[in-house]
Amino acid sequence: MLTFVGLGLFDLKDISVKGLDAVRRAEYVYLESYTSRMMGSSVSEMEAVFGKEIVLLGREDVEQHPDEVIRRARDGDVVFLTGGDPMVSTTHADLRIRAAGMGVATSIIHASSIASAVCGLAGLQNYRFGKSCSVPFPAKSWFPTTPLETIRQNLALNLHTLVYLDIQPDRYMRVGEAIAIIERMAEILETPAPSLYVGIARAGSEHPHVAAGTGELLKSVDFGPPLHILVVPADLHPVEHEYLRTFAGL
Numbered sequence: 307m308l309t310f311v312g313l314g315l316f317d318l319k320d321i322s323v324k325g326l327d328a329v330r331r332a333e334y335v336y337l338e339s340y341t342s343r344m345m346g347s348s349v350s351e352m353e354a355v356f357g358k359e360i361v362l363l364g365r366e367d368v369e370q371h372p373d374e375v376i377r378r379a380r381d382g383d384v385v386f387l388t389g390g391d392p393m394v395s396t397t398h399a400d401l402r403i404r405a406a407g408m409g410v411a412t413s414i415i416h417a418s419s420i421a422s423a424v425c426g427l428a429g430l431q432n433y434r435f436g437k438s439c440s441v442p443f444p445a446k447s448w449f450p451t452t453p454l455e456t457i458r459q460n461l462a463l464n465l466h467t468l469v470y471l472d473i474q475p476d477r478y479m480r481v482g483e484a485i486a487i488i489e490r491m492a493e494i495l496e497t498p499a500p501s502l503y504v505g506i507a508r509a510g511s512e513h514p515h516v517a518a519g520t521g522e523l524l525k526s527v528d529f530g531p532p533l534h535i536l537v538v539p540a541d542l543h544p545v546e547h548e549y550l551r552t553f554a555g556l
């Protein structure tokens with residue numbers, strides 16, 4: 307059995323009781339840490355509390371060479387850990403399909419996700435979100451403008467946009483960096499940059515930081531340590547406006 311277990315948002319206390327039971331029962335426990343990160347706990351802390359050795363997997367291990375994981379799941383209990391919910395804004399559906407294709411039973415133990423946490427922290431209604439997008443760190447001759455195109459399509463439909471920020475082995479994109487990159491995209495596309503943003507840091511921790519305002523304002527805010535995420539809101543419903551005024555300094 308291959309069980310996808312969500313770790314939740316911030317530290318090792320965010321896993322569900324069901325998830326913890328599955329980890330403790332498993333013969334092999336894998337963790338992918340390229341789609342999200344548990345910033346409040348190290349892998350060694352998780353190993354100590356879960357009582358299991360954890361094998362780290364990179365993107366290639368999961369997307370190109372998942373054979374070992376699937377083979378072991380055919381012969382015993384394997385847990386595959388992911389930050390947040392394992393099936394939200396990841397490509398792990400592919401791993402589940404491959405396992406099923408090889409006759410391996412699978413199941414999912416869900417967890418809190420950044421996609422729902424932003425609704426609580428920013429007070430933006432979940433059914434008013436359009437397609438989400440991701441802002442990558444630009445490379446030498448690579449500066450995609452598709453994230454701003456997605457934001458503009460959503461704004462035209464009066465929908466909010468959830469903007470995931472790049473995670474790399476040695477760095478995490480911050481709210482201010484993401485806004486500066488989006489503003490550069492606006493220059494390239496010769497289109498206006500968004501006039502309002504909501505920045506969120508460390509959802510799920512004891513000290514999340516949430517701030518709403520113009521790009522100029524949010525670039526000067528110190529959101530503190532990662533992870534960070536950004537929302538570009540559409541026109542605000544009066545309750546959304548009141549919520550951001552009350553909890554995000556709008």
Ligand SMILES: C[S@@+](CC[C@H](N)C(=O)[O-])C[C@H]1O[C@@H](n2cnc3c(N)ncnc32)[C@H](O)[C@@H]1O
Pocket residue numbers: 315316341342343388389390391392393394395396418419420421469470471472473506507508509510533534535536
């Ligand atoms: C690709 S998404 C994966 C979402 C994950 N599967 C989930 O359900 O939460 C990861 C991105 O979401 C944002 N993110 C995830 N957890 C966060 C947290 N606790 N606080 C702020 N942003 C977070 C970051 O921008 C990060 O790069």
